[in-house]
Amino acid sequence: MMHLIRCIVVEALSGIKVVDISTLFAGPTAAMLLGDFGADVVKVEHPRRGDPSRGHGHAKDGVGLWWKVLSRNKRTVAIDLSSEDGQGVLRALLAEADVLVENFRPGTLERWNLAPESLLEANPRLVISRVTGFGQIGPMAGEPGFGTLAEAMSGFASMTGEPDGPPTLPPLALADGIAALACAYAIMVALRARENTGRGQVVDLAIIEPILTVLGPQITAFQALGVIPQRTGNRSSNNSPRNTYRSRDGRWLAVSTSAQSIAERVMHLVGRPELVDEPWFSSGRTRAEHAEELDAAVGGWIAERDAEEVIAAFSEAQAAIAPVYDVSDVVDDPQFRALGTVLEVPDEELGSVAMQNVMFRMSDTPGEVRWAGPRLGEHTDEVLAEAGLDAEQIAALRDKGVVG
Numbered sequence: 001m002m003h004l005i006r007c008i009v010v011e012a013l014s015g016i017k018v019v020d021i022s023t024l025f026a027g028p029t030a031a032m033l034l035g036d037f038g039a040d041v042v043k044v045e046h047p048r049r050g051d052p053s054r055g056h057g058h059a060k061d062g063v064g065l066w067w068k069v070l071s072r073n074k075r076t077v078a079i080d081l082s083s084e085d086g087q088g089v090l091r092a093l094l095a096e097a098d099v100l101v102e103n104f105r106p107g108t109l110e111r112w113n114l115a116p117e118s119l120l121e122a123n124p125r126l127v128i129s130r131v132t133g134f135g136q137i138g139p140m141a142g143e144p145g146f147g148t149l150a151e152a153m154s155g156f157a158s159m160t161g162e163p164d165g166p167p168t169l170p171p172l173a174l175a176d177g178i179a180a181l182a183c184a185y186a187i188m189v190a191l192r193a194r195e196n197t198g199r200g201q202v203v204d205l206a207i208i209e210p211i212l213t214v215l216g217p218q219i220t221a222f223q224a225l226g227v228i229p230q231r232t233g234n235r236s237s238n239n240s241p242r243n244t245y246r247s248r249d250g251r252w253l254a255v256s257t258s259a260q261s262i263a264e265r266v267m268h269l270v271g272r273p274e275l276v277d278e279p280w281f282s283s284g285r286t287r288a289e290h291a292e293e294l295d296a297a298v299g300g301w302i303a304e305r306d307a308e309e310v311i312a313a314f315s316e317a318q319a320a321i322a323p324v325y326d327v328s329d330v331v332d333d334p335q336f337r338a339l340g341t342v343l344e345v346p347d348e349e350l351g352s353v354a355m356q357n358v359m360f361r362m363s364d365t366p367g368e369v370r371w372a373g374p375r376l377g378e379h380t381d382e383v384l385a386e387a388g389l390d391a392e393q394i395a396a397l398r399d400k401g402v403v404g
């Protein structure tokens with residue numbers, strides 16, 4: 001019997017149907033993370049404009065590459081949600097759905113007669129995840145939001161960069177990515193709650209909040225001690241040596257000594273064991289006050305050796321070091337290769353497309369990238385038929401421009 005069950009349940013989230021009407025990155029990434037583990041994700045796009053992420057970043061042969069990653073494992077349906085007919089089609093899709101992911105500004109779903117209360121009335125088991133910049137309540141609720149604004153408002157940018165330089169934004173959608181992870185987590189929590197209560201619910205996820213979790217104890221330290229984190233470049237206020245250092249052959253290497261044991265091994269390795277006996281060496285925070293001296297010791301030692309020699313010596317000493325990679329190194333790296341991190345996914349439009357694999361390995365119900373982002377409206381007929389519309393109804397909606 002056990003054997004039979006294991007054969008049938010191959011994917012962790014099979015049987016979970018997700019309707020993703022969100023755009024750009026935070027909401028769609030959350031839906032992608034569910035699709036990676038077997039949820040049936042139906043991505044809804046505007047019939048004429050498509051998702052804006054199709055046009056973001058690099059394109060090959062006119063095909064957006066980010067889209068290929070973001071919409072992997074999803075089926076795509078084009079529905080104009082601003083039309084009454086389109087709203088009816090969405091309601092039909094939601095009748096059998098477990099999860100709705102949306103990221104319109106508060107008020108937009110309501111304006112489209114798709115208020116969460118009415119969706120829950122029709123399907124009380126639905127989990128509705130609302131991703132916004134600032135949340136559903138409060139003075140900024142109605143404002144358009146981007147991850148960039150969250151990186152600014154959370155305190156992240158104020159503590160990032162060189163001490164004498166400007167506040168620094170990351171060159172990627174960092175707060176969106178963090179919000180996406182939180183959103184996927186929130187949905188799993190709500191699905192688990194539904195097992196207890198039998199009811200779905202609304203999740204209010206503001207992009208400005210999950211990044212605070214990553215920022216750690218900054219609020220706690222401020223309230224307790226008045227500490228305001230300052231920009232420290234590559235240094236950390238929590239430990240030292242912690243920096244990037246240049247080897248003799250011109251490569252950059254990153255060292256961290258968050259653990260006391262590692263800090264001690266590093267100083268023995270670089271020939272400065274006496275520093276370990278300094279009273280200030282006994283904690284990361286007090287080591288950080290001596291970053292100048294510690295960086296000079298480690299940086300000087302590394303500068304006299306080639307990177308390969310440095311890495312081998314750190315490994316031998318069981319100290320922590322990593323080369324600073326760019327993506328060309330990532331796709332070539334034996335560790336990532338051993339993990340199967342980089343994947344080639346067959347694709348009708350591009351032949352094949354490389355991307356990062358699912359985020360972690362599971363021994364019994366592993367995730368899988370089954371296909372890359374589909375064409376606009378590729379699965380409209382199939383998905384609407386499953387929702388109970390016949391071919392004539394679909395053709396009529398297509399003629400009106402409601403679906404594509």
Ligand SMILES: CC(C)(COP(=O)(O)OP(=O)(O)OC[C@H]1O[C@@H](n2cnc3c(N)ncnc32)[C@H](O)[C@@H]1OP(=O)(O)O)[C@@H](O)C(=O)NCCC(=O)NCCSC(=O)C(=O)O
Pocket residue numbers: 023024025026027044045046047079080081082103104105108131132133143144145146147148173176207
């Ligand atoms: C992304 C936004 C700033 C876009 O703001 P607005 O353009 O004012 O849109 P609204 O939310 O009010 O939604 C209405 C618009 O949705 C568009 N839209 C999208 N899909 C559809 C479909 N399927 N049907 C009809 N309309 C659609 C359409 O253009 C509507 O405009 P009309 O036709 O005029 O009605 C906002 O949605 C927002 O703050 N979202 C929450 C935070 C978020 O997820 N931000 C992006 C993260 S990515 C990021 O940070 C980054 O890229 O950087």
